[in-house]
């Protein structure tokens with residue numbers, strides 16, 4: 218199998234897709250954590266004028282430009298339309314400009330600022346896209362532009378071709394999966410990837426996503442052409458509906474965290490995304506604000522209404538950027554002292570910005586929901602997992618505080634729900650699920666385990682959505698189910714609280730299984746499993762796994778069983 222290539226296909230009148238494909242994980246960002254590769258989709262419209270939409274980032278620069286050269290004469294390229302501008306994409310743009318210096322860039326206003334900053338030495342031709350304007354490429358191809366600024370991409374821009382009725386939707390409706398299918402014929406299999414993509418990229422800006430969705434309701438769209446993954450034709454209305462539903466669900470959460478950050482080169486942004494994922498998976502909403510593009514009044518309003526806030530900043534020239542300084546000033550003057558705080562940031566060598574934010578918040582008397590996160594340059598996969606867990610800890614602390622603040626109801630025996638008592642009579646085998654994906658290892662105690670099929674041999678485990686291990690037991694992942702022996706004390710070990718990223722196997726005898734996940738040597742038996750699918754069950758994922766291999770570790774002994782008084786607890 219090729220590791221990277223560019224697939225080219227016609228998708229409409231004079232319209233070609235160039236899909237830069239990788240079957241490997243592209244980057245260490247949470248959005249790629251399902252490790253199914255991705256495609257960076259670029260589009261070419263060749264009418265009387267020629268327009269290229271969204272060239273990929275530097276991972277594909279060379280192979281992409283080679284393919285593009287086979288589709289056109291570079292001297293004939295009139296426009297390059299940018300759904301958003303980032304440093305990664307600018308690497309490709311730089312080479313493209315060498316080959317086609319005549320091009321005019323079309324992007325949103327914030328994109329124009331970013332482009333000029335990326336190429337200070339060049340006299341770029343830039344046309345700022347405005348909603349009411351139409352770009353006529355000739356032969357019926359009239360392009361309409363839809364600026365949809367969000368906190369993560371203040372320069373986000375969609376493009377609509379009124380002839381083919383394709384909506385080029387950049388970050389909206391994508392998925393990080395790689396394959397040969399250009400369209401979404403197999404969309405039912407994409408559910409988990411699409412949801413993961415939404416959770417990573419859009420859940421923390423769901424308000425803006427709703428505004429974006431409303432911006433093209435009046436357009437008749439034949440299909441959506443996103444920046445990543447399959448084109449959306451067969452599941453167009455379903456995905457639109459899902460995005461609305463997921464955004465609505467974010468709005469209905471009881472608790473909200475304000476995530477306020479800036480990121481010049483993307484590293485602090487990557488950390489922010491991991492923290493946000495950890496918070497949202499615990500059922501708490503995140504509203505993110507990019508200090509560089511937000512109005513002070515917007516920051517003020519969010520800080521006032523949020524239940525907790527987290528501030529992130531890079532260190533540049535020994536300081537935090539002025540926009541972060543302004544935001545910090547607003548936070549210090551507006552946020553009530555009982556709001557939970559958090560600080561994070563990427564730095565190169567000295568990291569003054571994070572220290573300064575932390576000490577100012579400390580001096581002002583705020584309590585912190587996690588230990589301040591300092592990351593040297595780019596976060597690794599292990600660090601991202603820690604950031605996610607820190608986010609989950611933060612969300613759990615907020616939920617706990619809310620419960621404490623709620624007035625206590627006097628409890629009498631008669632009020633204990635009889636149904637709960639009855640549900641509590643369901644028992645399960647006490648097990649430890651251990652999983653490893655790349656560098657990341659995790660484990661959890663599980664008693665909601667049961668055999669689910671004979672052929673293939675299969676079982677289900679219910680995993681609470683806010684468990685650290687949840688993010689590494691997706692479809693296709695592997696784990697070991699360690700079945701505990703009655704009378705052993707392993708249970709107590711796994712019940713203790715673990716800090717984000719802490720090794721959960723310290724002090725325990727373990728051995729590696731064939732699938733790489735730790736086996737507890739003191740377990741009664743173990744099973745090596747691969748995750749077949751996951752069912753969304755309220756606050757838990759029901760993970761169905763196929764057993765590939767298993768062994769008794771002790772010839773005698775009974776399975777430990779967990780008896781409960783109530784179905785409202787494990």
Ligand SMILES: Cc1cc2nc3c(=O)[nH]c(=O)nc-3n(C[C@H](O)[C@H](O)[C@H](O)COP(=O)(O)O)c2cc1C
Nearest residue numbers: 480481482483484485531534535564565566567568
């Ligand atoms: C112009 C410039 C100045 C920097 N100054 C500092 C500094 O004073 N101290 C430090 O620890 N890192 C410094 N760095 C490193 C950045 O903090 C580091 O690259 C960080 O990952 C940037 O985060 P971001 O990608 O979120 O913008 C500097 C980087 C640049 C480009």
